[in-house]
Amino acid sequence: MSILVIAEHNNEVLGAATLTTVAAAAQIGGDIHLLVAGSNAGAVAEAAAGVAGVSKVLHADHEELAHPTAESVSAIVLANADGYTHILAPATTFGKNFTPRIGAKLDVQPISDIISVEAADTFKRPIYAGNAIATVKSNDAVKVITVRATGFDAVAATGGSAEVTTIDAAAHISANAKFASQELTVSERPELTAASIIVSGGRGMGSGENFHMIEEIADKLGAAVGASRAAVDAGFVPNDYQVGQTGKIVAPELYIAVGISGAIQHLAGMKDSKVIVAINKDEEAPIFQVADYGLVADLFKVLPELKDAL
Amino acid sequence: MKILVTVKRVVDYNVKVRVKDDQSGVETANVKMSMNPFCEIAVEEAVRLKEKGVATEIVVASIGPAQAQETLRTALALGADRAVLVKTDDEVQPLAVSKLLKEVVAKESPELVIMGKQSIDGDNNQSGQMLAALLDWPQGTFASEVNVADGKVAVTREIDGGLETVDLTLPAVVTTDLRLNEPRFASLPNIMKAKRKPLEEMTPADLGVDIAPRTETLKVEPPAQREAGIKVESVEELVEKLKNEAKVIS
Ligand SMILES: Cc1cc2nc3c(=O)[nH]c(=O)nc-3n(C[C@H](O)[C@H](O)[C@H](O)COP(=O)(O)OP(=O)(O)OC[C@H]3O[C@@H](n4cnc5c(N)ncnc54)[C@H](O)[C@@H]3O)c2cc1C
Ligand SMILES: Nc1ncnc2c1ncn2[C@@H]1O[C@H](COP(=O)(O)O)[C@@H](O)[C@H]1O
Numbered sequence: 001m002s003i004l005v006i007a008e009h010n011n012e013v014l015g016a017a018t019l020t021t022v023a024a025a026a027q028i029g030g031d032i033h034l035l036v037a038g039s040n041a042g043a044v045a046e047a048a049a050g051v052a053g054v055s056k057v058l059h060a061d062h063e064e065l066a067h068p069t070a071e072s073v074s075a076i077v078l079a080n081a082d083g084y085t086h087i088l089a090p091a092t093t094f095g096k097n098f099t100p101r102i103g104a105k106l107d108v109q110p111i112s113d114i115i116s117v118e119a120a121d122t123f124k125r126p127i128y129a130g131n132a133i134a135t136v137k138s139n140d141a142v143k144v145i146t147v148r149a150t151g152f153d154a155v156a157a158t159g160g161s162a163e164v165t166t167i168d169a170a171a172h173i174s175a176n177a178k179f180a181s182q183e184l185t186v187s188e189r190p191e192l193t194a195a196s197i198i199v200s201g202g203r204g205m206g207s208g209e210n211f212h213m214i215e216e217i218a219d220k221l222g223a224a225v226g227a228s229r230a231a232v233d234a235g236f237v238p239n240d241y242q243v244g245q246t247g248k249i250v251a252p253e254l255y256i257a258v259g260i261s262g263a264i265q266h267l268a269g270m271k272d273s274k275v276i277v278a279i280n281k282d283e284e285a286p287i288f289q290v291a292d293y294g295l296v297a298d299l300f301k302v303l304p305e306l307k308d309a310l
Numbered sequence: 311m312k313i314l315v316t317v318k319r320v321v322d323y324n325v326k327v328r329v330k331d332d333q334s335g336v337e338t339a340n341v342k343m344s345m346n347p348f349c350e351i352a353v354e355e356a357v358r359l360k361e362k363g364v365a366t367e368i369v370v371a372s373i374g375p376a377q378a379q380e381t382l383r384t385a386l387a388l389g390a391d392r393a394v395l396v397k398t399d400d401e402v403q404p405l406a407v408s409k410l411l412k413e414v415v416a417k418e419s420p421e422l423v424i425m426g427k428q429s430i431d432g433d434n435n436q437s438g439q440m441l442a443a444l445l446d447w448p449q450g451t452f453a454s455e456v457n458v459a460d461g462k463v464a465v466t467r468e469i470d471g472g473l474e475t476v477d478l479t480l481p482a483v484v485t486t487d488l489r490l491n492e493p494r495f496a497s498l499p500n501i502m503k504a505k506r507k508p509l510e511e512m513t514p515a516d517l518g519v520d521i522a523p524r525t526e527t528l529k530v531e532p533p534a535q536r537e538a539g540i541k542v543e544s545v546e547e548l549v550e551k552l553k554n555e556a557k558v559i560s
Contacts, residue, residue: 069476070439071448093469097451100404100439109405109524112434122528127433128327132336135528176479177448180464184472193470197558221559229488239454239468239489246348246428246488248470254558264326271536275556277548283541292539292556295548305545310559 001030001120004058006077006089006098009036009044011066016194017090017147019051019154024147025088026053026155027117033058033084034162037076037169039066045164052156062169067182071174074101080167081106084142085120091146091249092193103144110144111136115151129245129268149193150251150272185238187225189215192243195224197254200243200270203230204259204280204299211236213303214258220310226250226270228260244269259299262287279303311458311480312367313356314420315390316411317349319374319381320431333529345381348426350388351486354493355456356424357389364458365422367391371414373407375399379509386504387496393509394418398521404432406514406521408440413517415445420481422463427452427485438485448478454489 003025008015018034025032033056034048045059060076077098081087087102089095091113103110114123115133122137123145192198199221201214211225218225226248227241243250245268255273260266262278262285270276271290278291281298288294295302321327322342329336345353359365370390372378375397382393396410415423425438442449450456450465454473457464458480466475468487496504514521542548552559 067474069448070451074443093452093467096435097439097449100436101443101449103405103436104408104440104443107405109403110436111525112436126533127530128321128336128431129433130533131327132329132530133533134530137526137528138524139526140524174448176482177450178477180475180477182469182472182474233489238472239487240470240472245430245433254552254556265323271533275552275558276536276539277552288541289538290536293548293551294539294541295545296541302545306549309545309549 001028001085002083003028003030003032003086003088004077004081004084005032005034006073006095007034007036007044007048008090008092008094009038009041011038011041012043014044014047014157016154017092017149019157020149020152021088021090021147022051022053023152023155024114024117025086028086028120030085031055035077035080036060037065037068037073039063047157049162049164050158050160052159054160054162057162057164058167059164060167060169062173064173065169067179069174069177069179070098070101071177072172074098074105075172075174076169077102078105079172086143086145088145088147091148095146099144099146106142106144108140108142108144109138111138112146113148114145115148129264130271131264148249150249185240189218190222190224192224192226192248192250196252197221197223198226198250198252199223199256199258200226200228200260201231201236201258202228202260203234205231205236208236216307217303217310220307228266257287258303260287261285262290311365311422312369312418312420313359313365314415314418314423315352315356315368315370315385316425317353317370317372317381317385318346318426318429319343319372319378320346320429323347323430329530329532333531335527335530343377345384346426346429348428348486350493351488351490352424352426353385353388353390354491355486358491359458360389369394369418369420371396371411373398373402373410382509383504384496386507387501388494392507395509395511396514396517397511398514400521401523402521403523403525404434404436404440405524406519407437408444409519410514410517410521411441412444413519422458422480423483425483425485427487438483442483447482449483450476450478451485452487453484454487456484456490
């Protein structure tokens with residue numbers, strides 16, 4: 001078996017999701033190659049070559065790949081797909097954007113969001129917002145897969161010594177889809193999907209202003225800040241804070257949900273956290289059904305107390 | 311400009327689904343079905359583009375059993391002009407969905423296709439990207455803003471780090487995210503009017519598409535259940551438990 005993993009990175013460092021995707025590849029077994037498509041991403045290609053278990057790195061470099069479009073990335077992958085039995089990418093907004101295009105072009109039904117490898121052609125994945133886990137077997141010649149990070153333990157970022165091969169990018173840059181601009185959320189705090197503690201706020205926070213109470217606690221704990229859809233829709237915090245079925249999937253050591261009711265769509269994104277704390281003034285709130293420690297209280301009273309107690 | 315919108319009939323998002331005892335799937339008999347929420351957002355966006363004078367006609371398409379007619383009627387009541395049902399009782403996976411939609415696009419020649427980013431039943435998040443690839447069209451997925459002008463569409467996308475805007479040359483495929491708009495409700499007069507709007511039916515065979523599934527579902531199980539824990543009485547007790555019992559903070 002021969003597996004191609006598409007690396008996620010920011011042209012400077014390899015993203016954490018790449019290491020969990022390689023972990024899934026290692027469970028499938030066989031030769032693992034990493035494809036790095038970027039702009040001036042030599043340092044990333046070198047880092048990729050050091051990832052444990054990787055035997056070859058394919059490096060495509062082009063200025064238009066500074067913000068790679070799905071059109072260009074999928075074209076580069078397809079031009080190099082010969083001979084691979086599996087093509088894997090992280091189940092992030094990056095991976096989900098281009099992976100299905102590869103499936104369509106190869107006439108393959110992709111498998112999204114796998115959380116376990118049962119065999120080289122059989123995988124588990126959540127459906128219905130995680131309310132059911134399906135075991136699916138692919139009968140296609142090539143398996144095209146996205147890997148959910150919370151299902152796998154990252155491989156070591158070092159220890160490997162793969163060769164780096166340069167591949168062509170210029171021929172595959174899309175003329176019909178162009179990156180125009182981006183507005184990234186700037187934060188000193190850890191990234192949601194990488195944090196070991198997350199403090200999330202919901203509609204109960206009442207306003208964006210009040211999220212400062214969450215942030216102060218997060219900063220004391222070295223935690224990331226998350227939110228429910230309702231808090232994002234209300235404009236309290238940016239979209240990339242959303243945890244849930246259609247937002248980010250997280251599984252930290254500690255997840256503190258404040259003023260969040262616990263709708264299934266929210267639980268879908270956090271119920272695999274090791275320890276869950278819920279703070280809600282409604283003792284009937286469904287979030288308490290998954291919480292290890294529940295505190296029925298007014299958040300405006302207890303958040304300042306919590307800040308002082310930490 | 312003509313817009314094609316796709317709508318899928320799914321188990322309503324408020325239903326707590328149950329896995330069948332024989333592990334063959336989830337219980338869908340006697341369960342409330344609705345339009346996939348992301349497709350509602352897609353319909354709304356198309357209707358707004360028509361209200362702004364950007365779109366001239368909205369065709370709405372669904373693939374599924376006869377009951378998907380209801381979903382199409384809902385879309386017609388919300389403002390779509392015509393409906394197409396590709397009727398089948400078989401399982402249709404995203405690869406087959408995109409092949410069928412490619413044929414619908416060939417018949418209808420829309421300049422823009424608006425789809426949901428994800429079906430809330432299968433949680434695949436694939437069909438839009440796959441249709442775009444089969445058509446060799448550009449795509450703007452997870453859209454939170456769509457601006458059509460001069461043969462192009464600028465799509466602002468919700469990505470893991472924040473927002474990104476891409477410029478696409480039409481024709482293109484757009485898939486919707488939650489913040490794109492807030493869908494309206496259909497008014498009673500519009501529901502009545504929708505009953506008289508044209509709804510064309512065809513089959514996968516009519517479109518010459520093989521929809522045989524490529525992946526087999528071997529079993530469907532409930533997820534590991536989480537037990538509710540304890541209630542603490544105070545912040546002090548909470549912090550003590552987190553430090554000494556759960557040992558997740560120091
Ligand atoms: C297609 C679709 C996708 C979705 N995807 C997601 C997703 O990815 N993530 C997500 O989170 N949601 C998602 N949702 C939305 C989800 O269904 C819920 O609407 C949402 O999670 C509710 O957010 P909330 O808990 O903050 O708000 P609410 O349900 O309104 O709950 C607010 C809570 O705050 C409590 N509260 C209020 N004031 C106080 C106070 N002073 N002190 C203490 N507690 C207080 C209340 O008791 C209540 O329990 C999705 C929905 C759909 C239809
Ligand atoms: N059977 C179907 N009929 C109509 N549209 C569909 C169907 N399946 C998927 N789609 C569209 O594709 C989007 C993404 O679906 P999926 O790839 O299944 O997550 C949905 O939101 C719909 O707009």
